[in-house]
Amino acid sequence: xxxxxxxxxxxxxxxxxxxxxxxxxxxxxxxxxxxxxxxxxxxxxxxxxxxxxxxxxxxxxxxxxxxxxxxxxxxxxxxxxxxxxxxxxxxxxxxxxxxxxxxxxxxxxxxxxxxxxxxxxxxxxxxxxxxxxxxxxxxxxxxxxxxxxxxxxxxxxxxxxxxxxxxxxxxxxxxxxxxxxxxxxxxxxxxxxxxxxxxxxxxxxxxxxxxxxxxxxxxxxxxxxxxxxxxxxxxxxxxxxxxxxxxxxxxxxxxxxxxxxxxxxxxxxxxxxxxxxxxxxxxxxxxxxxxxxxxxxxxxxxxxxxxxxxxxxxxxxxxxxxxxxxxxxxxxxxxxxxxxxxxxxxxxxxxxxxxxxxxxxxxxxxxxxxxxxxxxxxxxxxxxxxxxxxxxxxxxxxxxxxxxxxxxxxxxxxxxxxxxxxxxxxxxxxxxxxxxxxxxxxxxxxxxxxxxxxxxxxxxxxxxxxxxxxxxxxxxxxxxxxxxxxxxxxxxxxxxxxxxxxxxxxxxxxxxxxxxxxxxxxxxxxxxxx
Amino acid sequence: xxxxxxxxxxxxxxxxxxxxxxxxxxxxxxxxxxxxxxxxxxxxxxxxxxxxxxxxxxxxxxxxxxxxxxxxxxxxxxxxxxxxxxxxxxxxxxxxxxxxxxxxxxxxxxxxxxxxxxxxxxxxxxxxxxxxxxxxxxxxxxxxxxxxxxxxxxxxxxxxxxxxxxxxxxxxxxxxxxxxxxxxxxxxxxxxxxxxxxxxxxxxxxxxxxxxxxxxxxxxxxxxxxxxxxxxxxxxxxxxxxxxxxxxxxxxxxxxxxxxxxxxxxxxxxxxxxxxxxxxxxxxxxxxxxx
Numbered sequence: 001x002x003x004x005x006x007x008x009x010x011x012x013x014x015x016x017x018x019x020x021x022x023x024x025x026x027x028x029x030x031x032x033x034x035x036x037x038x039x040x041x042x043x044x045x046x047x048x049x050x051x052x053x054x055x056x057x058x059x060x061x062x063x064x065x066x067x068x069x070x071x072x073x074x075x076x077x078x079x080x081x082x083x084x085x086x087x088x089x090x091x092x093x094x095x096x097x098x099x100x101x102x103x104x105x106x107x108x109x110x111x112x113x114x115x116x117x118x119x120x121x122x123x124x125x126x127x128x129x130x131x132x133x134x135x136x137x138x139x140x141x142x143x144x145x146x147x148x149x150x151x152x153x154x155x156x157x158x159x160x161x162x163x164x165x166x167x168x169x170x171x172x173x174x175x176x177x178x179x180x181x182x183x184x185x186x187x188x189x190x191x192x193x194x195x196x197x198x199x200x201x202x203x204x205x206x207x208x209x210x211x212x213x214x215x216x217x218x219x220x221x222x223x224x225x226x227x228x229x230x231x232x233x234x235x236x237x238x239x240x241x242x243x244x245x246x247x248x249x250x251x252x253x254x255x256x257x258x259x260x261x262x263x264x265x266x267x268x269x270x271x272x273x274x275x276x277x278x279x280x281x282x283x284x285x286x287x288x289x290x291x292x293x294x295x296x297x298x299x300x301x302x303x304x305x306x307x308x309x310x311x312x313x314x315x316x317x318x319x320x321x322x323x324x325x326x327x328x329x330x331x332x333x334x335x336x337x338x339x340x341x342x343x344x345x346x347x348x349x350x351x352x353x354x355x356x357x358x359x360x361x362x363x364x365x366x367x368x369x370x371x372x373x374x375x376x377x378x379x380x381x382x383x384x385x386x387x388x389x390x391x392x393x394x395x396x397x398x399x400x401x402x403x404x405x406x407x408x409x410x411x412x413x414x415x416x417x418x419x420x421x422x423x424x425x426x427x428x429x430x431x432x433x434x435x436x437x438x439x440x441x442x443x444x445x446x447x448x449x450x451x452x453x454x455x456x457x458x459x460x461x462x463x464x465x466x467x468x469x470x471x472x473x474x475x476x477x478x479x480x481x482x483x484x485x486x487x488x489x490x491x492x493x494x495x496x497x498x499x500x501x502x503x504x505x506x507x508x509x510x511x512x513x514x515x516x517x518x519x520x521x522x523x524x525x526x527x528x529x530x
Numbered sequence: 531x532x533x534x535x536x537x538x539x540x541x542x543x544x545x546x547x548x549x550x551x552x553x554x555x556x557x558x559x560x561x562x563x564x565x566x567x568x569x570x571x572x573x574x575x576x577x578x579x580x581x582x583x584x585x586x587x588x589x590x591x592x593x594x595x596x597x598x599x600x601x602x603x604x605x606x607x608x609x610x611x612x613x614x615x616x617x618x619x620x621x622x623x624x625x626x627x628x629x630x631x632x633x634x635x636x637x638x639x640x641x642x643x644x645x646x647x648x649x650x651x652x653x654x655x656x657x658x659x660x661x662x663x664x665x666x667x668x669x670x671x672x673x674x675x676x677x678x679x680x681x682x683x684x685x686x687x688x689x690x691x692x693x694x695x696x697x698x699x700x701x702x703x704x705x706x707x708x709x710x711x712x713x714x715x716x717x718x719x720x721x722x723x724x725x726x727x728x729x730x731x732x733x734x735x736x737x738x739x740x741x742x743x744x745x746x747x748x749x750x751x752x753x754x755x756x757x758x759x760x761x762x763x764x765x766x767x768x769x770x771x772x773x774x775x776x777x778x779x780x781x782x783x784x785x786x787x788x789x790x791x792x793x794x795x796x797x798x799x800x801x802x803x804x805x806x807x808x809x810x811x812x813x814x815x816x817x818x819x820x821x
Contacts, residue, residue, distance in 0.1 A: 326716050328712070328716070356712075356716050358712065366710045378716075380719050
């Protein structure tokens, strides 16, 4: 039976048309995956159903929930529906919970707001719901606060408060994007189980095709406010009838072409026995300070032109290791040498050979400087030998051309560029000083799949042409697989497995690597299983 | 390489163009400019001697001979306003300047060394200063050096230091966690250089707004100090002192309160508008929309 029918849904904010005649339908007990890149209107579709749109938004068309028209409802009527009939789970579990309320209270609140039960019953019900989402009372007392839980546990609390009143429709907007792969796998499992047990409909919004391939019964692919293709998941993914679906599919499993002969020669980076301890504040006054070993006796080398992946979940120490390599923090033991020179905080000469590209294309530039100033920042490492005048101009032009931008972009400000272009500028900034090694810290994680494929191509091409080595830090195993020659798996500060990328992915030895790989959603695997 | 140069030129021309086109910047600049001209002009010309008493002609309303009327001693209010502008504006500008000059670098320094003993020492010292009201600082200074406008400036300036140090540190600390700061560190830049190149330009917004607020508070603080006899000494007038002196006569001669009050309001308004305009002009993100 059809639970939700969206017909000819139109949405505009001011003069801008956001959604154009969206048609979707969802049956009870089924999962509808909505796939799209940023700006495709997928979140706006969900917010239209909830009527949580910005003030200036104008809706048209029809949204039927169990045969009832939602578009005609007043704000007061919608308040009764939100939470009771429709639940919603957001992307960021860190901000979706009130930090001052206990987890028991957050869930009971949904019940209390709708006057569905007395205070005592609401808390008892909250208790049962939390139990259902996998937070048993004996291990997670109900008076815990959100900051005492991990990201995945918090997302469970968010889900619990969304399903507390057994809504008919659950909308989940990128609920696992902020989580580690193993946590993601468990949350997806939980959502599927709840859908099956309660017979509710789940609208699952994501940019990741692999995630929905396993979970969803039907998918809708959105682009620029339009549904370009919709149908049963397997059919859509098998036939790839629409060119955009096909392009998305190819971009997600994109492997950039590489020159296999290149890696070899003298090592660019040698890390041996590196230890990084953090001091922990003493638990009692005048007590001894504790220490937390974030990186524990790590050794590896990277050869010229070699791309090495470093994978691990949050808290595994990979970012700490990266910061040690950038010589931003002193290490407690071990040595790091770059092109044969030991790396130190004060020695600018050794640091010339190393550059970094960060994850967030929006946060990694000073908004008040022009592109030419931004990308020439590494010249500081050259001291008095920094190029000036014509030579400086030539280097700027070359770096921008290398990353596929035009030299005239040098005089623009960073806000004039899109996310993908900004990441190109970040790469230009790393290239301008002609380094031997670039650390790519989740450098493509924030990008849409099609942009990500372009950036991966660019990185592969640069590595081959300029003989640059990469240390590719990522939690996304499929990306690491596509671009690296060798991979290091890190857990609790130690490298637990390393080897040729293909070997590790095909035949993982360490149980942790096996667990990681099993948890990673894979398009090929779900297609094969279908 | 002529093409990029022309782009840069048009952008620089665009800066002035924008300043001229920004209504709040222009309005603010005109108002603030008038008061500065008045203050400077008073050195050369005032209609009467600001200190000359003429008791028979006391408490006159506005008229052709005394444009803004006369006070209880028959002094010409217009002349007093002109001369008072010097005191009030100078006190506020210098006091805020003192706060910015010392407070902002302290805040930047503390933020750069956040979490260390140095940070603690700087900020706790600021707390200590902040704990004393400006009035109390003024009393302390006056007790040592004697009352004068200079000492009022120093007292208000000292009071301004922790205001700017705290604001700067808070704004700077959130910037220190950003990736572009990390990338500057990777480029080998030191804390001082990063503070000047990356941190300061990005907290300018906040500082400009606070400067206009502190400026108006500065004029009022001078009035308060003058009122208890710790500011400019008679017969040198200041707007705040004129306002304070007028209060017993408010029913008899309201113009004595209204005129200096209006002057203070207009100056503060002008500076606020100027600050808003400057903030918009210096933010590259807002340039495109206005073009």
